[in-house]
């Protein structure tokens with residue numbers, strides 16, 4: 248085994264702190280070949296689809312990868328922008344703003360990078376760049392507020408796999424969730440309040456989260472509970488009563504039962520129950536993407552309106568808003584305690600280095 252290292256590192260180099268934010272990943276282009284590549288990597292992950300490998304290999308290659316790439320490419324085309332996939336450019340913006348924010352306290356000693364669990368930029372490539380830049384302490388923040396083995400757990404797997412082939416491992420911290428973090432909850436509530444200032448308050452607020460198969464909950468995945476807790480905390484912050492909001496689950500994949508109630512079935516049923524004015528918000532998505540823009544913004548709007556709904560709005564994700572970046576920075580900074588290198592300490596470290604250079608070490 249040839250463990251990977253960087254032989255030309257400088258001995259005097261100050262240790263840097265690396266903050267790596269990650270998200271799920273997205274195809275490189277909204278076309279069938281790119282989707283086939285992306286979906287093959289994503290859906291072959293045993294954390295995502297827990298079906299016996301040989302059987303799943305047959306279904307994935309024999310059925311899904313023949314049909315889904317073309318269908319999904321058409322959906323991605325409707326959300327694609329000049330800057331590419333929304334998920335990718337929002338993540339890029341989040342990392343850039345987080346870098347600026349953390350630099351205020353840590354100067355050049357902190358390096359913020361972004362990577363994707365599937366597709367590019369790959370986690371290993373970005374860690375290479377960080378280690379080469381002198382990062383010896385690494386914080387990984389998957390941008391999934393609610394923990395699930397399928398998302399957060401899988402991101403850890405990718406990192407752990409990457410570490411198995413490295414010669415010099417950094418100190419490492421992993422933020423596995425922040426579903427009840429006060430700053431995150433306040434940022435979500437503020438985003439909703441700002442929307443209400445412009446568009447008014449709905450009859451019902453729907454908190455819609457990406458679903459997972461029901462059996463993951465039954466086997467001990469905390470995702471379902473964490474989603475409900477996030478909704479409850481945001482609702483409290485907004486002063487809502489139990490009857491003012493609902494928690495639902497979207498983006499079902501495959502035939503088995505997923506977490507319920509389903510977002511689409513709920514929106515189809517609400518008008519008949521007299522609920523004709525709703526707003527949907529997706530606190531589990533830290534960035535707008537196909538699943539929010541197209542599925543919630545378009546597809547589910549149609550279901551609601553076809554069923555007799557009169558007013559429907561999607562409240563955008565936190566994306567790279569200041570309140571979101573402030574919340575993420577606070578989460579990261581809490582994790583950095585003990586590692587903290589403030590600008591003052593950095594300056595005195597630089598002075599010490601200079602003295603050593605001028606007078607030699609004692």
Ligand SMILES: C=CC1=C(C)c2cc3[nH]c(cc4nc(cc5[nH]c(cc1n2)c(C)c5CCC(=O)O)C(CCC(=O)O)=C4C)c(C)c3C=C
Nearest residue numbers: 271272273295319334395397398457459500531536537538
């Ligand atoms: C936010 C948390 C997410 C969980 C939990 C999650 C679980 C999960 N997803 C699939 C299958 C697909 N998801 C797809 C897109 C997608 N999923 C998330 C997030 C979570 N998924 C995001 C942010 C996105 C959007 C990516 C983008 O490029 O915009 C897709 C691809 C799109 C499509 O072909 O429909 C699939 C497939 C499973 C099976 C699963 C849990 C087991």
Ligand SMILES: [Fe+2]
Nearest residue numbers: 271457498538
């Ligand atoms: Fe998904």
Ligand SMILES: [Fe+2]
Nearest residue numbers: 498537538542
């Ligand atoms: Fe979807």
